[in-house]
Amino acid sequence: MIPLFKVAMSGRASAAVAGVLAGGHIGQGAKVEEFEDALRERLGTRFVSTVNSGTSGLQLALKLAARNGGEVLSTPLTFVATNWAILAAGLRIRWVDVDPATLNADLDDMAAKVSARTAAIMVVHWAGYPVDLARVSEIADECERRYGTRPMIIEDCAQAWGATYAGRPLGNHGNVAVYSFQAIKQVTSGDGGLVVCPDEESHRRGRLIRWFGLDRDPDATPRSEQDISEWGLKFHMNDISAAIGLANLDGAGERVERHRSNAAYYDRELKDVQGLERVRPAPGSEPSYWVYPVKVKRRDDFVARLSAAGIAAGHIDARNDRHSCVAEYAEPLPKLDAVHDRIVCLPVGWWLSEQDREHIVNTIRNGW
Numbered sequence: 506m507i508p509l510f511k512v513a514m515s516g517r518a519s520a521a522v523a524g525v526l527a528g529g530h531i532g533q534g535a536k537v538e539e540f541e542d543a544l545r546e547r548l549g550t551r552f553v554s555t556v557n558s559g560t561s562g563l564q565l566a567l568k569l570a571a572r573n574g575g576e577v578l579s580t581p582l583t584f585v586a587t588n589w590a591i592l593a594a595g596l597r598i599r600w601v602d603v604d605p606a607t608l609n610a611d612l613d614d615m616a617a618k619v620s621a622r623t624a625a626i627m628v629v630h631w632a633g634y635p636v637d638l639a640r641v642s643e644i645a646d647e648c649e650r651r652y653g654t655r656p657m658i659i660e661d662c663a664q665a666w667g668a669t670y671a672g673r674p675l676g677n678h679g680n681v682a683v684y685s686f687q688a689i690k691q692v693t694s695g696d697g698g699l700v701v702c703p704d705e706e707s708h709r710r711g712r713l714i715r716w717f718g719l720d721r722d723p724d725a726t727p728r729s730e731q732d733i734s735e736w737g738l739k740f741h742m743n744d745i746s747a748a749i750g751l752a753n754l755d756g757a758g759e760r761v762e763r764h765r766s767n768a769a770y771y772d773r774e775l776k777d778v779q780g781l782e783r784v785r786p787a788p789g790s791e792p793s794y795w796v797y798p799v800k801v802k803r804r805d806d807f808v809a810r811l812s813a814a815g816i817a818a819g820h821i822d823a824r825n826d827r828h829s830c831v832a833e834y835a836e837p838l839p840k841l842d843a844v845h846d847r848i849v850c851l852p853v854g855w856w857l858s859e860q861d862r863e864h865i866v867n868t869i870r871n872g873w
């Protein structure tokens with residue numbers, strides 16, 4: 506079977522972990538700092554804080570956004586981690602419809618739904634396709650003009666390591682951005698995540714929230730004498746994860762390029778296939794193609810046809826708004842209704858050989 510996902514584990518990770526274990530310090534220490542230095546350099550941004558998962562990172566970001574409740578505009582087409590983090594932060598969800606062309610949030614619907622209650626706008630760069638961040642920023646500005654406060658924009662980059670917008674990696678556009686280093690992401694640390702802040706103040710607050718509200722800096726006042734003005738949680742990364750992440754950061758750029766080259770091949774070879782539509786990247790963006798989503802007629806037949814040919818394809822993230830735990834937030838989402846059952850993701854990753862991708866294209870061209 507050609508898999509839809511594969512763990513990208515460096516041959517150097519075991520030795521790196523063994524080194525940490527032998528060193529006797531396995532909590533947050535020198536390896537975490539080394540990983541953060543490397544991430545700072547890769548992303549070209551100053552204010553980075555590793556955390557123990559992308560989900561923790563989102564909760565931390567949401568705590569930064571809103572101390573006193575409020576509503577978060579969010580897409581239902583994502584992994585549930587995005588939206589359950591909003592609930593965990595004590596905030597309410599306001600669903601934004603999905604643009605069938607990009608499969609990301611419909612920005613006209615988002616503009617119509619900002620209000621005095623909007624504490625944050627959550628944008629998800631789903632499947633590694635960046636959202637039009639310039640337009641989202643205009644929406645936040647307009648909200649500030651009308652209601653006096655600018656909602657914080659939080660970018661869920663969990664599926665988008667390597668993607669760029671306006672020529673810069675995600676995390677460089679004035680917002681709080683959160684990455685995931687979970688097992689099957691482009692860079693894995695086993696489990697882990699990253700919060701990128703746009704300024705020193707939110708970065709400082711974020712680092713305190715990351716560990717109970719206490720300052721771990723060696724030069725800080727002794728812990729027993731610190732006052733905690735804002736409580737935090739246990740979100741920090743440890744040196745074991747950081748060692749794995751550091752080993753896997755090498756080669757990540759090349760892997761993303763393989764994803765891009767396979768996507769370009771599909772763009773060329775699938776463009777005239779009847780009954781299949783491709784996803785349109787936002788203007789000014791360069792996706793990283795964690796998977797390659799397409800919209801097809803008769804999805805179940807499509808998936809069965811590919812499966813019979815030894816190709817794993819599937820709909821990775823079902824709409825989040827239909828779960829009974831979020832029934833109170835339900836509202837009509839006609840564009841998502843129209844596209845949801847046609848979405849399917851193809852394998853596009855670094856593990857595909859030339860023959861694999863040809864086999865995938867030929868199988869699709871032969872019909873389903």
Ligand SMILES: Cc1ncc(COP(=O)(O)O)c(C=O)c1O
Pocket residue numbers: 558559560561583584586587629661663664684685686687697698
């Ligand atoms: C869009 C999205 N957001 C958030 C997460 C959560 O990341 P983690 O698994 O590191 O907590 C994921 C993980 O799959 C995801 O796909």
